[in-house]
Amino acid sequence: MPRKRIINGAQAIREALDQSLAKDPRVFVVGEGVPDPKGVFGTSIGLREKYGKNRVWDMPVAENGMTGACIGAAISGMRPVLVHQRLDFALLSLDQIINNAAKWFYMFGGQQSVPLVIRMVIGHGWGQGAQHSQNLQALFAHIPGLKVVMPSQPQDAKGLLIAAIADPNPVIYLEHRWIHSAQGNVSKKYFTTEIGKAAITKRGSDVTIVSSSYMALEALRAAQLLAKINVDAEVVDLRTISPLDTPAITRSVKKTGHLLVVDSGWTNGGIAGEIIARVVEKHMDVLKKPPARIALPDMPAPSSPGLTKFYYPNIEMIMRKACNIIGKDPVVVAKVLAEDTSLSATPHDVPNSSYMGPF
Amino acid sequence: MLRIRMVEEKIVELYPEQQMRCPVHLSIGQEGVAAGVCEALDTKDTVMSGHRAHAHYLAKGGNLKKMIAEIYGRETGCCLGRGGSMHLIDLDANFKGSTPIVGGTIPVAVGLAWAAHMKKEKQVSVIFLGEGTTEEGVWHESVTFAVLHKLRVLFVCENNLYSVYTPLNERQPDRPRTGIAKAHGLYVDHGDGNKALEVYEKTQNAVTHIRSGKGPAFIEFDTYRWREHCGPNFDNALGYRSEEEFLAWQKKDPVAQLEKQALKSGSLTQKTIVSIRSQIEQEVTDAFTFAKKSPYPKKGALNPKFSYAS
Numbered sequence: 001m002p003r004k005r006i007i008n009g010a011q012a013i014r015e016a017l018d019q020s021l022a023k024d025p026r027v028f029v030v031g032e033g034v035p036d037p038k039g040v041f042g043t044s045i046g047l048r049e050k051y052g053k054n055r056v057w058d059m060p061v062a063e064n065g066m067t068g069a070c071i072g073a074a075i076s077g078m079r080p081v082l083v084h085q086r087l088d089f090a091l092l093s094l095d096q097i098i099n100n101a102a103k104w105f106y107m108f109g110g111q112q113s114v115p116l117v118i119r120m121v122i123g124h125g126w127g128q129g130a131q132h133s134q135n136l137q138a139l140f141a142h143i144p145g146l147k148v149v150m151p152s153q154p155q156d157a158k159g160l161l162i163a164a165i166a167d168p169n170p171v172i173y174l175e176h177r178w179i180h181s182a183q184g185n186v187s188k189k190y191f192t193t194e195i196g197k198a199a200i201t202k203r204g205s206d207v208t209i210v211s212s213s214y215m216a217l218e219a220l221r222a223a224q225l226l227a228k229i230n231v232d233a234e235v236v237d238l239r240t241i242s243p244l245d246t247p248a249i250t251r252s253v254k255k256t257g258h259l260l261v262v263d264s265g266w267t268n269g270g271i272a273g274e275i276i277a278r279v280v281e282k283h284m285d286v287l288k289k290p291p292a293r294i295a296l297p298d299m300p301a302p303s304s305p306g307l308t309k310f311y312y313p314n315i316e317m318i319m320r321k322a323c324n325i326i327g328k329d330p331v332v333v334a335k336v337l338a339e340d341t342s343l344s345a346t347p348h349d350v351p352n353s354s355y356m357g358p359f
Numbered sequence: 360m361l362r363i364r365m366v367e368e369k370i371v372e373l374y375p376e377q378q379m380r381c382p383v384h385l386s387i388g389q390e391g392v393a394a395g396v397c398e399a400l401d402t403k404d405t406v407m408s409g410h411r412a413h414a415h416y417l418a419k420g421g422n423l424k425k426m427i428a429e430i431y432g433r434e435t436g437c438c439l440g441r442g443g444s445m446h447l448i449d450l451d452a453n454f455k456g457s458t459p460i461v462g463g464t465i466p467v468a469v470g471l472a473w474a475a476h477m478k479k480e481k482q483v484s485v486i487f488l489g490e491g492t493t494e495e496g497v498w499h500e501s502v503t504f505a506v507l508h509k510l511r512v513l514f515v516c517e518n519n520l521y522s523v524y525t526p527l528n529e530r531q532p533d534r535p536r537t538g539i540a541k542a543h544g545l546y547v548d549h550g551d552g553n554k555a556l557e558v559y560e561k562t563q564n565a566v567t568h569i570r571s572g573k574g575p576a577f578i579e580f581d582t583y584r585w586r587e588h589c590g591p592n593f594d595n596a597l598g599y600r601s602e603e604e605f606l607a608w609q610k611k612d613p614v615a616q617l618e619k620q621a622l623k624s625g626s627l628t629q630k631t632i633v634s635i636r637s638q639i640e641q642e643v644t645d646a647f648t649f650a651k652k653s654p655y656p657k658k659g660a661l662n663p664k665f666s667y668a669s
Contacts (some may be wrong), residue, residue, distance in 0.1 A: 028477065054477055059640025065466040072470015072484075075455070079475065095497070100467060101459050106666045108448045108456060109439035113668030144666040168668040271405065 008178035012154035013043040014120075016161035017081065019190045020209040021051050022339045024079060027165055030070065031083025031119070041121065041180050062088055065094035067118070074116045075104065080166055087120035087174065088131045101170040102145030117161070117249055122176045124214065125308065125349035130300035135265040137212070137297035138274070140243035141174045147195055148241040150174040152216035153359045154184035156239050159193025166192060174241070176214040176264065183357035198245035200252070203357075204234035207258040207322050210249055210275055212238040215264045215313065221355030222318035225340065229332045233322055241271060246278050253279055258325045259291035262290075262318055265308060267295040271320050289325050294318060315355075316344065360395040360555060362639045363414045364614050366423065366469050369643050370413075370430070375592040379430045380650065381443035386414035388585035391416040391613030392517050395558025396485065399566055403482040405453045407468040410445050411584075419602035420452035433533055433653035440656045442663045453482075461487065462495035465514075469501045470518075472510035483569050485513045490579070491522035493536050499543070505575040506544040512575040514545070517552060518586045524599040531645075540577035552580030553611040556620070583608035 007015070020027045035058050039045035048056035054300070059066045070080040084090040088099075097118065105113045123132040140148045147169055151157040157179060164171035201216065202223045211219040216237040223233035234252050238245065253259050259279055261272040272293035279291060293315045302311055311334060316337055323330040337343060340355035367385045374383065386393065387427045393414035397406065408415040416426060422437065429436030438446050438455070445459040455471060458464050468486035475482055492498050493516065505512045516536060520527050539546045545567045550561045560578055565576035585605070587594035595602050621627035 060500065060503045062500030062503060064497050065504060068466020068497065068501065069470035069473050069504060071408070072467040073474040073477070074470070075467070075477075076471050078474045083599065095460060099463055100458065104456075105668050107438060107442050107446050107458075109437065109441055109452060110665060110668070111448060120399075130667065144663060147667075204461075209391070292574030 004185045006070045007154060007186050008180060009154045009157045009182045009184075010042040010289075012158035012184070012186050013161055013175070013180075014045065014047070014349060015186070016158040016165075017047060018050070019042060020162055020165045021047065021055055023190055024165075026077060027079040027081065028055045028057065029081045029083065030059050031085070032059055032061060033085060033313045034058060034083055039103060040085055041177070044083070056262065059287040063092040064096050067093035068100065070106065070116050071096060071100050071114055074106065074114045074297065075112045079115050081117045081119065081165060085121055086132050087122050088134050090120045095138045097142050097146070097170070101225075102143045105143060105169070114170045115168045116170045117164045117173055118170070119175055122174060123179065124176060124178050124312070127303040127305070128350070129303035130302065133301045135174075135296070137174055138265050138270045141271060146242065147171045148174065149195060149239065150176070150213040150241050151239055151257065152182070152213050152237055153201075153357065154182060154186045155359070156193050156199070158186055158355065159191055160239060162190060162293055163192035163195050167195060171195070174213065178351045179215045179217070181351045181356055182217060182359070184359040193239065195332045196240045196245060196306070198239055198248040199237045200234060200248070201237045202233065204232040204256065204316055206232040207260060207326050208234050208249070208252040208258055209234045209235060209262060209318065209344070210238065211262040212241060213264055217355050218313070218315055219262050222315045222322070225315065225336050226319055226322055227338050229324065229328075231322060231328060244278070249275060249279065250283055253283060254286045257286055257288035259287065260318070260322055260325055261291070261293045263293065263295040266298050267297060268298045270295050273316065283302050284312045287329070292321055292325055294321055309348050314348070315322045335354045360390045360398040360617060361635065362642075363393065363417050365636070365639050366417065366643055366646075367413060369647060371586070373647065380432060380443070381430060382589045383430065383444045384411040384589050385591065386411055387581045387609065388553065388612070389517060389519060390414050390560055391555040391617070392552040392580045392582055393487070396487075396515050396557040396562045398559050399562035401546065403453065404456045404485060405468070405482060405640065406485045406487070407455050407464040408447075408457035408487040408621070409461065409464060409488070409489065409492070412447050412461035413444070413590070415473050416449065416454050416457065417449040419449075419454045421447060421449035421454045421638065422452070423642065423646045425449065426648045428650040428653050432652040432655060433650055433652070434656040435649070435653040439660070441468050446646060452580050462492045462497040465498055466491065466501040469505045469510060469512055469568045472512045473503065473508070476508060476510055481570065483511045483513055483566055485515060487517060489517045489522065490516055490518040490520075490527065490536060491530065492516075493539065494530060494661065502540070502543045502545060505623070509572060509574040511569050513562070513569055514575065514577040516560075516577065516579040517582050518579055519582050521584070521588070521600065523588045524597065526599070537577065537579055544574065546574065546576035548576070550577045550578065550580050551611040551617060552582030555613055555617045568579070580600070586619070645647070
């Protein structure tokens with residue numbers, strides 16, 4: 001085992017860009033603010049200085065046009081990485097993403113693919129509000145022709161971004177703002193994390209908790225605390241939303257007989273419902289209890305910390321729901337949480353260091 | 360130009376058989392722009408277009424048989440029958456694709472020029488657009504980026520006065536689009552789309568400007584769609600435009616004008632024209648026969664895996 005090297009998610013993403021730019025002359029990065037002093041939360045700092053203006057671009061505030069331009073560059077043999085500081089701004093480019101990028105390969109008879117990566121940062125907490133915080137993985141997963149990845153831990157943030165850049169298809173790389181500060185052991189070398197493969201981040205036999213992105217970090221912490229009350233949860237970190245790793249989910253549910261899906265998106269028409277449908281359709285017989293989901297209430301995100309406290313799912317909700325599914329009295333949850341001072345030490349609207357790694 | 364006209368007249372003739380089971384947006388009346396522009400280009404230059412793309416595809420040298428087979432939905436079509444009339448592509452001819460979302464291919468064409476810029480290639484990326492497209496935000500976005508980096512793009516605006524049935528004065532204030540293009544920093548010109556030679560010369564000038572590295576260009580050509588927005592028929596009876604207006608434009612027929620000019624200058628004789636017509640007639644007949652004899656794609660082609668490249 002090589003010596004551990006702990007870096008955070010933002011550094012891992014920067015390293016993936018750096019190594020992809022170094023390895024492949026076709027790769028370029030473009031986005032509003034990419035070369036600016038803050039470098040998109042630190043993920044692109046110093047890249048223009050290292051690779052020059054012809055590889056690292058700023059752009060007009062023209063999301064749809066620039067997405068189309070990236071598609072044109074991609075079908076010309078380039079490998080663009082387009083960056084949006086917030087997913088919500090990328091909604092201006094849905095025409096180019098859905099009508100062109102996703103369909104170009106199919107509708108033109110498979111002659112030209114679109115090797116394009118679109119990074120979209122998802123805001124959370126600190127009053128981001130309705131238009132700086134949307135988790136739209138279900139929307140993008142609905143579109144054939146797109147791949148959707150959503151890492152949680154730094155190692156996967158790096159490996160999935162490199163894999164996305166190397167992939168011949170358009171890949172939506174959803175980057176929850178709070179995974180930027182998650183710490184983890186990240187390999188120094190250029191490597192890929194396979195798109196379409198989930199990871200088991202904790203083994204367990206009582207209940208399967210399927211999650212992704214930042215919620216996979218909360219799910220993991222919840223599972224660790226559940227162990228204190230003798231609930232042995234297994235955590236499946238999806239890593240890729242489309243295509244879903246249905247076999248990995250199924251294997252785990254067959255083992256535990258209980259399924260809880262925790263999603264950072266809305267409930268209606270969401271990924272959690274899709275996962276439950278897939279399991280119920282084919283494996284109803286292995287489920288000992290009805291499956292459950294935790295997702296956002298079907299309303300826009302508020303800004304006030306007085307409301308976000310109840311809007312976003314948290315560890316307590318995950319623990320209680322897991323107990324409910326397996327028929328354990330959730331009253332013990334409160335006791336465990338009260339004993340763990342690390343949880344209450346951080347306000348709810350900033351990342352909590354007690355479950356931000358190192359992983 | 361005559362070839363484009365004859366291909367589309369054949370579509371008109373055979374469309375009622377209902378074997379071409381997709382929408383067709385015919386370019387009849389607008390051929391002068393496609394032919395004049397593409398004549399001024401090199402093979403390496405690329406062309407993209409929108410929903411009314413038959414003329415652009417053929418003028419750039421797109422394969423006729425594959426286009427007709429595509430309209431017939433056959434597996435020998437240029438998109439294997441997945442695209443239909445509104446999705447044409449011929450990479451051998453550097454016709455890089457056409458799609459029906461208004462303005463949808465404009466930024467993509469700018470992206471082709473952007474990639475060329477990064478790779479230090481010199482070809483020009485030509486994008487055909489309708490005047491309605493200048494109402495779309497994406498046009499302004501694309502132009503801003505193209506001018507900013509002096510990308511080698513030629514924006515060819517075909518002003519045929521109508522967006523489907525909506526006339527220009529219901530959509531735009533009374534001001535020239537060339538003025539907007541000029542304000543964007545584009546090289547600007549304007550010409551008569553019914554005069555193919557004028558189109559050719561104006562395109563040559565613009566392309567010379569673009570090739571010299573001075574930045575992208577915009578030319579608007581006045582033209583007129585003779586037949587209905589979508590389909591093989593005439594639609595003046597609907598009342599959205601007058602028969603008089605239509606007849607006035609029809610008198611300016613770009614094909615007839617060029618033919619007359621060529622006869623007058625002696626570059627063509629009546630005999631040569633007859634012989635050219637008969638050659639085209641044969642080619643068109645062959646293309647339709649090829650399409651009709653070609654098989655439909657097999658059921659196995661309907662597999663989600665074909666949405667992704669591997």
